[in-house]
Amino acid sequence: MSSDHRLYAYLNEEFLPLDSTYLHVSDLAIQRGYGIFDFFKTQNGHPLFLDGYLGRFFNSAQLMGLEVPLPAEDLKASITRLIQMNGLGDSGVKMILTGGYSENGYNPGPPNLIMIEQPLTLPSEAQQAAGIKIITHEYVRELAEAKTINYTVGIRLIQKVKALGADDVLYHQQGVVSEFPRSNFFIVRADNTLVTPAKEILKGITRKNVLELASKKYRVEEGTVTLENIAQAKEAFMTSTTKRILPIVEVDGKPVGNGKPGEVSLELLRDLIQLEEAQTSRE
Ligand SMILES: Cc1ncc(COP(=O)(O)O)c(C=O)c1O
Incomplete structure (x- = not known):
């Protein structure tokens, strides 16, 4: 945990110094790894695309049978207060809802709601320009929508x-x-159609934004993507709140397309940065 005394955290309606915000060891998150969370970023003190993240947070809670202890509007007010107290400007905010204090280490108790805010570093221009190498692994996340x-x-x-x-x-x-x-994950086919997996995924807020931006210029499909499709693709990239759009240049040791970040990926990255900036200036 950070030793920065200036930062505050939120725990069950209290705002406490981050360094002294604790859960009891009986929490089901510790005992059984049971809980949900969400993560959004702020720019110049403004949360970006907050409604999307809050909607997903409530959906994850419902899928796991956990009750968020306060309505979305009150949660928003607490987020605003935490951001004001910390005064970080650009940051990442994590909201965590745990299985709660369990009497027998198995049955859930009333969920604990925690929010922490910390400085955030986005990928550098050099990282974007170089792209990343990835490997593959056979696995599907359990309850992938949560x-x-x-x-x-x-x-x-x-x-x-x-x-x-x-x-x-x-x-x-x-x-x-x-x-x-x-x-x-996205691929760009040789005909400039963007395809992203539709099933067994967490529906990323960045994925949604990129689908909207891309559909203004290209054909987009939410469907099936196979390893074979990647081998044929012109470009591939990942999307997330912290990574934005990060080009993928190699999969399991084989180059994607010409082995360099592609034009479509980099153009969409510029569009996404513009969309984020528009959000900040609108609020
Ligand atoms: C399993 C999983 N998929 C996708 C994402 C990307 O979602 P977002 O764009 O909302 O950050 C995340 C985010 O952490 C994730 O945990």
Whole structure:
């Protein structure tokens, strides 16, 4: 945990110094890894696309049988207050809803709601220009539509990803691709059609924004993407709140397209940055 005393966190309607915000060890998040969360970013103190993230947070809670202890409007007011107290400008805000304090280490209790805000570093221009290398792994996330706190497989694969000189790992099942542990996946076909997996995924807010932006210029499809489709693709990229659009230049040691970040990916990245800036100036 950060030792920055200036930062505050939110815990069950209280605003506390981040360094002294604790949950009891009986929480089901600790005992059984049971809970959900969501994560959005702020620019110049403004949350970006907040309604989308809040909608997904409530949906994840419902899918896991957890009740968010306050209505969306009150949650928004607490988010605004936390952002004001911390005064970070550009940041990432994580909202976590846990299984609650459990009497027997298994049955859920009333959920605990936590919010923490920390500085956020987005990929540099150099990283965008270089693109990333990825490997693939056969796995489908359980309850993929929910943003649960279970990242067991992704975290266990960190060492393998590093050992193979890669940056991330793409999940597939029998060659049908779904998503990354923390990002969504797109390919650009030779005819400039964008395709992104429709099933067994968390519906990313960045994915949604990119689909909207791309549909103004290109054909877009939410459908099936196979490893074979990637081998034929002109471009590929990942999307997430923290990565925006990150071009993928290599999959399992083989180049994607010409092995360089593609024009469509980089153009959409510029469009996305503009959309984010428009949000900030509108609010
Ligand atoms: C499993 C998973 N898929 C996709 C995403 C990307 O979603 P977003 O664009 O809303 O950050 C995330 C975000 O952390 C994720 O955890």
